[in-house]
Each structure stands twice: as C-alpha cells, then as structure tokens.
Amino acid sequence: MSEGRSRSFYVLSFLFGLYVLFLYGPTITIVTLSFQGPNGGMTFPLNGVSLHWFRNLWAGIGVPYVMDALLNSLKLGALVTVLTVAISLMAGLAFRRSFRGQSLLFYTAIASLILPSIIVSLGIALEFQIVDQSVKALGDSYEIDAIQSGYQTAMGLMSSGLGAHLTWTLPFGLLIMFAIFNRFNPAYEEAARDLGATSWQTFLHVLVPIIAPSLVGVVLFGFTLSWDEIARSSQAVGSDNTLPLTLQGLTTTVTTPVIYALGTVTTGISFAVIILALAAVLFAQKRRARHGSDAGKGLL
Amino acid sequence: MLHHARWTSYWQAAPLAAVFLAFFILPLIVTLVVSFWSYTGYSIEPAFIWDNYRDAFDRCVESLPDLCTTFRTYLSTLKFCLTVWLLTLVIGFTIAYYLTFEIRSSTVRLVLALLCTIPFWTSNVIRMISWVPLLGRNGLVNQALMGAGLVEQPLDWLLYSNFSVILAFVHINTVFMIVPIANSMSRIDRSLVEAARDAGATGWQILSNVIIPLSKTGIAIGSIFVITVVMGDFITIGIMGGQQIASAGKVIQTQIGALQFPIAAANAVVLLAVVLMIIALLVRFIDIRKEL
Numbered sequence: 373m374s375e376g377r378s379r380s381f382y383v384l385s386f387l388f389g390l391y392v393l394f395l396y397g398p399t400i401t402i403v404t405l406s407f408q409g410p411n412g413g414m415t416f417p418l419n420g421v422s423l424h425w426f427r428n429l430w431a432g433i434g435v436p437y438v439m440d441a442l443l444n445s446l447k448l449g450a451l452v453t454v455l456t457v458a459i460s461l462m463a464g465l466a467f468r469r470s471f472r473g474q475s476l477l478f479y480t481a482i483a484s485l486i487l488p489s490i491i492v493s494l495g496i497a498l499e500f501q502i503v504d505q506s507v508k509a510l511g512d513s514y515e516i517d518a519i520q521s522g523y524q525t526a527m528g529l530m531s532s533g534l535g536a537h538l539t540w541t542l543p544f545g546l547l548i549m550f551a552i553f554n555r556f557n558p559a560y561e562e563a564a565r566d567l568g569a570t571s572w573q574t575f576l577h578v579l580v581p582i583i584a585p586s587l588v589g590v591v592l593f594g595f596t597l598s599w600d601e602i603a604r605s606s607q608a609v610g611s612d613n614t615l616p617l618t619l620q621g622l623t624t625t626v627t628t629p630v631i632y633a634l635g636t637v638t639t640g641i642s643f644a645v646i647i648l649a650l651a652a653v654l655f656a657q658k659r660r661a662r663h664g665s666d667a668g669k670g671l672l
Numbered sequence: 673m674l675h676h677a678r679w680t681s682y683w684q685a686a687p688l689a690a691v692f693l694a695f696f697i698l699p700l701i702v703t704l705v706v707s708f709w710s711y712t713g714y715s716i717e718p719a720f721i722w723d724n725y726r727d728a729f730d731r732c733v734e735s736l737p738d739l740c741t742t743f744r745t746y747l748s749t750l751k752f753c754l755t756v757w758l759l760t761l762v763i764g765f766t767i768a769y770y771l772t773f774e775i776r777s778s779t780v781r782l783v784l785a786l787l788c789t790i791p792f793w794t795s796n797v798i799r800m801i802s803w804v805p806l807l808g809r810n811g812l813v814n815q816a817l818m819g820a821g822l823v824e825q826p827l828d829w830l831l832y833s834n835f836s837v838i839l840a841f842v843h844i845n846t847v848f849m850i851v852p853i854a855n856s857m858s859r860i861d862r863s864l865v866e867a868a869r870d871a872g873a874t875g876w877q878i879l880s881n882v883i884i885p886l887s888k889t890g891i892a893i894g895s896i897f898v899i900t901v902v903m904g905d906f907i908t909i910g911i912m913g914g915q916q917i918a919s920a921g922k923v924i925q926t927q928i929g930a931l932q933f934p935i936a937a938a939n940a941v942v943l944l945a946v947v948l949m950i951i952a953l954l955v956r957f958i959d960i961r962k963e964l
Contacts, residue, residue: 380875384770388784391767394843395791398802401812405805415805416812459687466684477689484696486896488904488947490921491940495699498706498716498933505715535695542691596793603907607928619797623911632805635798642794650786 399639406632414629425633438618438634445615448529448537449598455534456541456594457587463542464549478546485543489603496536497607500527525610533609537598544593552586585656592649596642700944707937716933724938742923746946749920752834752909753902756841760898761891763842764849768890769883771850772857773865785854792847800840800911807831807839832914840912845901849894856890857883892957899954903947920946 405412409420429438467474484492504525511519526532560582564574580587602616609617615638622631710719732740739747767788775781791799806812807830814826829835860883868878884891906921920943927936 381774384766384774387766388770391763391846392787395788398799398806398843399791399794401805402798402802413810415808415810416815459691462684463688466681466688469681471681471685473685473689477685477692480692480696481688484692486900486951488900488921488943490904490906490924491703491944492696492699494924494928494933494936494940495703496695497928498937499699499702501716501933502702502706532695535691538691539696542688546688592793600793600795600797602797603905606907606925616795616797619795619801620907620911623797623801624915631801635795635801638795638798643790646790646793 402632403636403639405629406636408629408632412629414627414632425628425630426637428628428630429633429637437613438622441613441615441618442637444529444612445599448533448614449595451530451534452537452541452598453591453594455538456545457590459538459542460545460549460590461587463546464553467546467550468553481543481546484539489540490606492539493536493604493607496532496604497527500525500532500608527608527610529609529612529614531610533605533612533614536604536608537601540601540604541594541597544597545590548586548590548593552583556583585653588649588652588656592646595645599638599642599645703937703940703944706934707941709934709937711932711934713931724934725942727935728938728942741918742942745918745923746920748918749903752837752841752919753899755838756845756902757895757898759838759842760846760849761895764846764894765853765887765891767846767850768854768857768887771854772860773883785850788847788850796844796907797911799844800908803836803840803843803912804831807836832912832916834913834917837909837912837917840908841902841905844908845898848897848901849891852893852897853887853890856887860886889958892954896951896954899950900947903950904943 404418405414405416406425407421407423408418408425409422410424412419463477467478504523504527507519507523507526510516511523560578561574564578565571569577600616601614602620605614605617613621619631619634619638622634706716707724708720708722710717710721710723729742730740732742771781771785771788775784804811808814809826809828809831811830813830814823817823818826864882864886865878868882873881904921906919906925909917909919909922910925920939924936924939924943927933927939
C-alpha cells in the first residue's frame, strides 16, 4: 500500500477535476447569476446581489401558470414515485422465480428505456386521440348527452402524462430491483419461513427491512426522473404543463435572470431530494451496523 | 404450494406488464397503424394509404445523387450521433478507468462516482440553459477571450450552433458511458492485470489487450444509450441549436405541431426502424442481465 502514485494517477486526477468542473461549472454560474441585482442582466458582471429575481418568480414572473406547472410537476412526481416503487418491487419479486413471458417482459422494459422518447410520446398521444374520437363518435351515435356536451379528452397529466412518465421510470426501477436481488441472500427468508413466518410476515419483517436502503434508490430515480422529464411528456400531458415543459417555453421568451432563479429553485428541489435520499441510505446503514443482530431481544 | 407459488410471479409482474402494454406496446402499434391513415384538420381517419411514407421520402429517389431533405436530416443526425458517441466514449472510458483502477479507497470511489451521477438527477433543460451566460455573445467565454486579446469580435458560433449542441449532448450524456463501463471494469479480476504486468506488458498493452476487451459489454451498453438518445433527440437540438437545426426527432415534433399526425407517425416508424437497426448491431456484444 505504501507504493507511490504513478504519473498517470496525477494526469487522470487532473482530467477528472476538469470533468467535474465541466459538469458543475454551468450550474454554479446560473445559481450565482440568479442572485443578480434588480438592474443586472443575463450575464456577468453581477450588478449587485439581491433576491429580486426570486421575488419576481414568486409573484409569477408575469408569465402565467409557472407556479401551477411547479405544483403539477410535484404532484405528478409524487404519484410516479409511489407507483414506481410499488410496481418495481412487485416485478422484482416476480423475477426471482422463472415464469413464462419473463424475457419478453424484461426486453420490453429495456426497449421502453432506450427507444426514442418522441416516438413513445407521439404513440401515447395518438392512442388517446383515438380513444377521444371513439368516445365522441359513440356519444354522437347514441346521443348520450353527457358525452356530447361534457366530454373533452381522456388525455391529461394524471392519465396519459402519468403513463408516459412510468414508461421512463419503471425500467430504471426494475434494473435497480435486479441489482438488489442479485445480491440478496435468500437464507434470511428461509430462516424466517423455518421459524414459521407466513410469506407476508417474511416479506414485511425480513425482506423489506433488508432491502429498504436500496429501495430509497428507486425513490430517488422515480422522483428525479419524473421531475425533470420533458421528452416523453412533450406530446402526452394534454393541456396542463409540467415544469420542464414550461421552462423550455420560457427559454425563448424570457430575457431576464428570473429564468435563472427558476433554474435555481428547480435544481434546489432536485438537490434536496438527492440529499434526503443519500442521508436516508447512510442512516439506514448506520442503524443496521448498530443493531447488527436482534437475537435474544424477542419479537419486535 | 408449488402451484400457488407459480401464480405468484404472474400477479406480481402484472402491474408492470399492464403499464408497458397500455403506455408502450399499444402506442407503438397505434403509431404503426396510424402511419397508414389519412387525416383532416382536426381528426385522424382510418385508411390504408402509403401517402404518409411518400411524404416522408418526398423526392428522395428522383433527386439522387443529391440528397433529399429527409436523407440530409438523417445524415446530420447521424453525424451528431457519431461525434457525441466518440467524445462520450473517450471521456467516459477515461473517467471510469480513473475511478476503478486509480482510486484505492472504496469510500472515495463512491463519493467521486456520486459526484459524476448527481447532475443526472437534475433538470436537463436547466443544464442546457446554464450554458447561455457562458457561451453567449456577451458571455464569460467571449469576455475572457476578448480580455486576453485572443479575438477582436465576440465569437458567434459558441451558442446556438452545432458546437453548443454537441457540448450539451456530451455534458448530459457522458454519465451513460461512465456507469456501465465502470460497472464492467469493476468485474475485471485484478490478478489478470497483475499477470499482464508481470509478463512484461506496458501500460498501453494492458489497456488495449486486457482492460478494453473486458470492458466491451459496458462500452456497448453505454453506446446504445448515447446513440439512441442522440438519434431521437429534439429537446437538446432545439434549445442548444436555437430551434434552427434539423434532426430526425425534431421533424416529427414539427409535424405533430402542425397536427399532421399520420405523417408524424410515418416518420416515427422510419426513425424507429433506423434506431432498431443500430441497436441490433450493438447488442451482438452484450448480455445485459449478466451485468446486474
């Protein structure tokens, strides 16, 4: 261990440093510029330091629906996260045994991950358009008043939008579950079963506590991927916009640092979730190290 | 008991299968079907016509050897793919190598790997916008270049250009190379590297004869990710190209915007076919499930 570092170590460390600067430099730039003074522009120098642009943002920047978009994204992100965790966990359990259609399902997930988002988004939009046209045709031919006067579209944030996001988050969830179960020792479950636990008890008191820290990873991917998703949402969310879609629209119309303030808030929320998730993992690992075994401590 | 256990897998996998069926498989089938439909200003009508494909390849055969718009668009998109692929591969491989072979403490390695991954969990649109104050006409880079007397006029090609598109692609997608390559590298038995060194191999020989061949799967997975992302992109090219650069994905987006859904569907089918061919070429190198 005492051997000195080779020259390649220093060269590569330098390159790594450059890469990290490349990764974070631009973000640091706009975070800095979002504190630009009221008379400051879109670029350096800083013309004083203020919270002016955040106040401006809070007041709605004169662009309507920004706060609505933020809330939409939060709501959708929360729902996507819950569903991603539940559905991936169940599927992860399923894949521990072999079943028919297993590889078809697996390759479908991989395909959903890598096929261009514009195709998936367009497909979902077309699917819902056909549903809409069929429902309206039905309403017209049977003269169902509720449809004729009330029905607009089945498309929406929580229907087509939710589905579009799940096609993006679930493959990641499934891959994480594979990684978890490939490293999972089934002896713990066997021990529980030998001691008379039902399969539900084994799941709740043995399996879930052991994999909980890794499930946090699924939460992290589920929320952040949905929160930032734009390509698949683009054609598939209907009339309500998500935050990234609104942001994309603002890139061409807003010419004040308020867009940096919005960027800072968005990135801040992502970072809060990332830090919370990493802290949760660390906490779970520490806790496990402390209570390594509960042998002899009785049930619960 | 055994019978019971066999059904368990099916209901456990059912929600996942249902989501993919409703929001992935069916939409793909619908896209294929609608690519043969006709349309009016406000609805799409069942039909079986080839007009949409004829429209997608408008005058492509007649005008050869000159390239039609569609061929030119695909050629330009493929060029972006190739450039971004090469850059992300070289950078991603270097970073993965550094993390796997030069960092000795696993805690430090984890922290550095996280440092590379964290931006992946933040907004891509914001990360693109972040380049504006650096690369714009009055941006930091131009200020620095002019301040140093290297240029007299601010450089115009830094932003809203092929350059900024490629920069943003590399910025956002290198992580897709780092993770799978580092994953493959972490499985390389260190004694192989030592054996090669003991047998007198130089650093480059170890790299090209041991490490690169054994990282092949990771390289292939990373390549699939990067190439498919760039191939279907319309967001990055849109924002960083100032909405002025064409791409296969952007053509589809424009047609959707014009409510020409069946034509958009035909173009989507063509894009899908191209992407599938590229993937088929690359999967020869991998068994994904071995990597997890």
